[in-house]
Amino acid sequence: YENVFSRFKKYIPSDFDVVMVTSGKVVGEIKKMCGRYNWSYISTQRNNVSLALNLAILLFPECKKIWKIDEDIFVTKGCFEAMEETFHHIAQKTRYVIGFITPLINVNGYGYVRLLELMNADNAWESKFGELRYTDCDTHHVAIHDSPDAAMFMWGKDNPAFDDIDVVAGKLNSMPFSYSICPIRYSIGFILFTRQDWIRMEMFPVTDKMNLGADEEHICRFCLMHARVMGVSENAVVGHLSYGPQHKAMEQFYRENIDKFSLKE
Numbered sequence: 001y002e003n004v005f006s007r008f009k010k011y012i013p014s015d016f017d018v019v020m021v022t023s024g025k026v027v028g029e030i031k032k033m034c035g036r037y038n039w040s041y042i043s044t045q046r047n048n049v050s051l052a053l054n055l056a057i058l059l060f061p062e063c064k065k066i067w068k069i070d071e072d073i074f075v076t077k078g079c080f081e082a083m084e085e086t087f088h089h090i091a092q093k094t095r096y097v098i099g100f101i102t103p104l105i106n107v108n109g110y111g112y113v114r115l116l117e118l119m120n121a122d123n124a125w126e127s128k129f130g131e132l133r134y135t136d137c138d139t140h141h142v143a144i145h146d147s148p149d150a151a152m153f154m155w156g157k158d159n160p161a162f163d164d165i166d167v168v169a170g171k172l173n174s175m176p177f178s179y180s181i182c183p184i185r186y187s188i189g190f191i192l193f194t195r196q197d198w199i200r201m202e203m204f205p206v207t208d209k210m211n212l213g214a215d216e217e218h219i220c221r222f223c224l225m226h227a228r229v230m231g232v233s234e235n236a237v238v239g240h241l242s243y244g245p246q247h248k249a250m251e252q253f254y255r256e257n258i259d260k261f262s263l264k265e
Contacts, residue, residue, distance in 0.1 A: 023052040049215055066195060082233045097228050151250050155239065157253070188220075
């Protein structure tokens with residue numbers, strides 16, 4: 001957890017309320033880290049992701065904007081500020097209505113394509129993995145979801161343009177302001193949305209199952225059916241370690257390349 005948490009501590013704006021949530025169990029190591037960083041920590045006895053998210057939001061009734069971040073996201077310098085800028089630009093200077101804002105994410109069905117294009121590494125991808133297409137990670141072109149080699153490639157293995165996520169972040173942050181609109185189901189590892197829309201969508205759905213992925217399906221459906229866009233800040237990038245089929249190999253890759261993921265400042 002240390003590399004994820006140290007990045008949170010460094011790059012989350014100082015005026016944010018931070019709450020860590022674990023679903024179905026108390027994790028002592030995380031609880032201790034939250035104590036050191038003066039963050040809140042809550043856990044649920046029942047293992048239900050939507051329930052845990054709803055509870056965290058309910059416990060902060062004055063919160064107007066919500067930044068939901070998964071536990072395997074490696075944030076970078078400027079990502080929160082760039083997302084905030086994109087939020088205000090779309091809200092104030094376009095005719096779109098926002099559903100949520102996200103940064104570019106390296107291991108992500110939408111983000112990987114834009115990142116490869118922006119870093120001029122799209123041909124390198126296609127030479128190794130074939131056709132490059134935007135995907136929901138499940139319906140088609142699923143290498144970015146299923147292949148450990150694809151995840152390693154997006155973390156810089158045989159792909160020098162992505163060798164250092166913080167260097168990529170610096171390059172994107174220095175580029176002229178840019179955003180795009182994701183037109184397909186999005187994998188919500190890191191998103192910014194409003195409490196008002198959380199109320200409009202009637203919170204996240206809680207069923208008798210663990211609800212893994214139900215929050216994602218619910219908010220994406222909400223955006224589509226309520227004419228709200230999924231805005232992507234192209235001046236911000238964060239790292240996502242891997243999807244489920246890639247976990248085992250990526251855990252080994254992480255241990256063998258720990259400096260790649262560590263806070264460098």
